[in-house]
Amino acid sequence: MRTVVCVAALLWSAGCVEVAEERAKNEDRIGRRAAHGLTVQVDEGLAAVRALEADRVELWAQAPTLTVRLTAAEAGPWTLDLRNAMPDAVLEGAPARPIGRSVPTHRSWRVDVPAGETTLRIAPPDAEDPSPWTFVAFADVQDRLDGVQDLFGRMATEPGVRFGLISGDLTEQGDASTLRRFQRNMETLPFPLFATLGNHELGADTASPPFHRLFGRGSFSFAYRGVRFTLLDSASATLAPRTYDKLDRWLAAGRDDLHLAMMHIPPLDAFGLRNGAFASRGEAHKLLGLLARAGVDVTVYGHVHTFKAYTNVGIDAYITGGGGAIPERLDGIGRHFMTFRAEPALARIVPGVVRIFPAD
């Protein structure tokens, strides 16, 4: 959990907030691009537009369901490559022919785009199914990327998993080549991973890290099968003011559903002595108060390289930092990931832990 200087409470200043705000401002541009007579806009910025070529668009999804708005100067066929997709995603809204790809989470279509405005919806058939289902969560792979297949291999055998969530620190330095290597490793998985970033992703450019271009936004929210998911960029040990503005809307949207909130650095130190927490305890209480009053059911964090189940302001909380980075000594945990079984009809999310051996 080696952290940026902002994390040290004694050194905290308005500078941390300014960096977070600048990063949040920059990420608002993610999900939009125009070139070659085509404008692409993904609702809520839930996918990064990684390429917009003369006849091809490549998106990296950060949610199971996307609404993609196209404005074309002229009618014509475009190839839409969707990476990190639900393997059974279906495209509706324009005539489209699926193109076979070898990676399960790479969905591709040749789309006949008419002139003018077109709205595409890309979603798996079960997007509204209220029956029980499973997702996984983990964090803090960092310098253990070479061993991440131990984790992914075990995850891939977990029955019924629809997607995974990463609560930050995918890599050690957050550079583009390592993030790409992480994404290549993800190709062995039969489901996508939606990620927020950690302090290790900030690298040399804390306001515009490569994570933004390769994965997408650090703060975003989506709903799937009776559960709202809100992922928040707490990599600078604070939330940006403009993220709080969005959070109000997301909390309102999830008020009647199960709601899981995820961020890298926990608002409060779960251990009491570690300072693995927000720089301001005042802000931590403010944020947790917002989540509690909105009926958030589960919070999931990373940053501390262990597992801990506890509660914060009455909300079930989990630290799952067992992705492979140097583990806590003598805690008996080691590498692990979490499973969550969502049971919307019973209004509950049931957690589990899967340990990976060798443990360190």
Ligand SMILES: [Fe+2]
């Ligand atoms: Fe961290």
